[in-house]
Amino acid sequence: MNRRDFVRLGSSTAIAAGAGKLRPAFAQSPPLRQVPVPATHPMAATAEPKATGHAADFTLRIAPMMVELAPQVVLSTIGYSNQVPGPLLRMREGQRVAVEVVNDTDVPEYVHWHGLFVPSDVDGAEEEGTPPVPPHGRRRYQFVAKPAGSRWYHSHTEAMLDLHRGAYTGQFGFLMIDSANDPGLYDQEVFLALREWQSFLTTMDPDEERPDPSDPMPEKPATPDPRPNGLEISAPLYSINDKMLGAGEPLRVRSGQRILMHLLNASASQIHRVALPAHKFQVIALDGNPVPTPQLVSVIEIAPGERVDAIVEMNQPGVWILGALRNVARQSGMGIVVEYANQQQRATWLPAPNARWDYTIFGKTAPHPAPDQTIDMVFEKVPGGPHAINHWLVNGKEYPHEREFVFHQGRRYRLVFHNRSDDSHPLHIHRHLFELVELNGKPTAGVKKDTVVVPAFGRATVDLVADQPGLTLFHCHIQQHMDFGFKALFRYA
Numbered sequence: 181m182n183r184r185d186f187v188r189l190g191s192s193t194a195i196a197a198g199a200g201k202l203r204p205a206f207a208q209s210p211p212l213r214q215v216p217v218p219a220t221h222p223m224a225a226t227a228e229p230k231a232t233g234h235a236a237d238f239t240l241r242i243a244p245m246m247v248e249l250a251p252q253v254v255l256s257t258i259g260y261s262n263q264v265p266g267p268l269l270r271m272r273e274g275q276r277v278a279v280e281v282v283n284d285t286d287v288p289e290y291v292h293w294h295g296l297f298v299p300s301d302v303d304g305a306e307e308e309g310t311p312p313v314p315p316h317g318r319r320r321y322q323f324v325a326k327p328a329g330s331r332w333y334h335s336h337t338e339a340m341l342d343l344h345r346g347a348y349t350g351q352f353g354f355l356m357i358d359s360a361n362d363p364g365l366y367d368q369e370v371f372l373a374l375r376e377w378q379s380f381l382t383t384m385d386p387d388e389e390r391p392d393p394s395d396p397m398p399e400k401p402a403t404p405d406p407r408p409n410g411l412e413i414s415a416p417l418y419s420i421n422d423k424m425l426g427a428g429e430p431l432r433v434r435s436g437q438r439i440l441m442h443l444l445n446a447s448a449s450q451i452h453r454v455a456l457p458a459h460k461f462q463v464i465a466l467d468g469n470p471v472p473t474p475q476l477v478s479v480i481e482i483a484p485g486e487r488v489d490a491i492v493e494m495n496q497p498g499v500w501i502l503g504a505l506r507n508v509a510r511q512s513g514m515g516i517v518v519e520y521a522n523q524q525q526r527a528t529w530l531p532a533p534n535a536r537w538d539y540t541i542f543g544k545t546a547p548h549p550a551p552d553q554t555i556d557m558v559f560e561k562v563p564g565g566p567h568a569i570n571h572w573l574v575n576g577k578e579y580p581h582e583r584e585f586v587f588h589q590g591r592r593y594r595l596v597f598h599n600r601s602d603d604s605h606p607l608h609i610h611r612h613l614f615e616l617v618e619l620n621g622k623p624t625a626g627v628k629k630d631t632v633v634v635p636a637f638g639r640a641t642v643d644l645v646a647d648q649p650g651l652t653l654f655h656c657h658i659q660q661h662m663d664f665g666f667k668a669l670f671r672y673a
């Protein structure tokens with residue numbers, strides 16, 4: 181298969197259609213908690229038996245659907261309950277929750293509960309031993325909702341070269357676990373998922389954030405890799421939620437309001453930087469976990485898998501574009517109009533200051549308890565390997581590894597991530613949180629995350645306590661990197 185064939189594979193389902201025909205279907209999206217599931221689903225007999233006679237708290241139906249990104253841009257994809265993002269799943273911390281997932285497709289699916297402390301067989305990862313939701317079958321996921329904060333759910337199915345599976349589809353949604361202690365110091369709450377669509381393979385580097393030569397690169401080898409780069413994922417279309425910039429309803433605000441924005445990067449591959457001209461974001465939580473030192477920033481950088489919660493004070497009346505800094509991404513849809521009451525002018529975009537994103541400014545100064553064990557993890561790229569796709573090594577091997585990464589329950593581990601590649605990678609650990617200890621030599625404390633970007637040739641150190649027994653998947657959250665070797669399984673002894 182040559183490169184042109186790959187590109188064709190990625191753009192075969194774009195359909196241009198009149199908007200009018202599709203609008204009613206979108207207006208009738210099912211209500212959040214009451215998606216009807218017929219008791220006599222035609223294929224139910226071939227699926228797993230129903231676990232209990234109790235009604236589920238939520239139902240998700242995985243099925244093909246159309247997404248109208250703009251009046252002349254309609255895509256076919258696979259989604260949850262005919263919505264992109266899927267229905268908001270909102271629950272109380274500590275609540276026992278049952279989610280019934282009905283799979284109306286021909287392939288097994290996995291729904292992963294990203295950022296939750298759930299057992300391996302519920303977590304939604306094949307590698308951890310979670311059973312699939314069978315094709316034309318159903319499966320009930322039951323768990324206790326914890327910890328509080330902005331979580332999300334998404335397909336964890338392997339895609340490999342099929343750019344219409346897993347994270348390349350519309351199978352993602354917000355999952356909020358409300359704490360009893362939320363002070364609620366805001367007037368409006370909005371959910372904004374950043375997405376790219378119609379992924380294709382290319383040797384052009386899609387990285388939004390080119391490594392800054394002045395960045396410390398502690399893992400940079402003395403001699404550069406002479407091998408030509410292989411194919412990476414790029415995309416021609418972008419949206420926030422299911423709409424390209426200007427195609428959806430604006431975010432309507434009033435002067436003096438405080439807007440709580442829940443940002444999620446639900447992309448399969450791209451790190452994004454966004455800004456709202458004339459406004460600042462007060463970042464209060466990263467990956468759903470409150471930060472020790474909330475800070476005002478002009479630009480938010482967010483990688484696949486990450487969440488940023490920020491409060492924006494509306495004090496610059498006008499009509500603005502909240503959008504990607506990168507012109508091509510914003511002009512291809514990555515943005516939403518923010519409209520103050522009684523303002524009708526054209527939406528304004530202004531170039532954002534070139535501020536670096538730095539997790540450590542949200543941390544505090546505090547000593548970290550000494551770890552019981554330090555585990556070094558080295559990540560390397562094999563450029564242009566088989567199929568001209570880059571392959572990825574963890575400690576010299578592609579997944580799987582043989583009993584190489586073992587946790588003992590109750591022990592404290594320090595993981596040192598050595599990124600010996602020229603790409604940034606959002607590294608995600610399932611079922612656990614880690615605390616940032618150091619990023620490229622800068623110490624910090626108190627920043628708890630489940631996904632951390634290790635910059636090109638950079639190094640990050642995180643601590644975690646092994647307190648969630650069971651198989652635990654670790655991987656790069658860029659779908660293609662994960663599928664082509666960039667993952668590892670931690671076992672409990």
Ligand SMILES: [Cu+2]
Nearest residue numbers: 605656658661
């Ligand atoms: Cu990666």
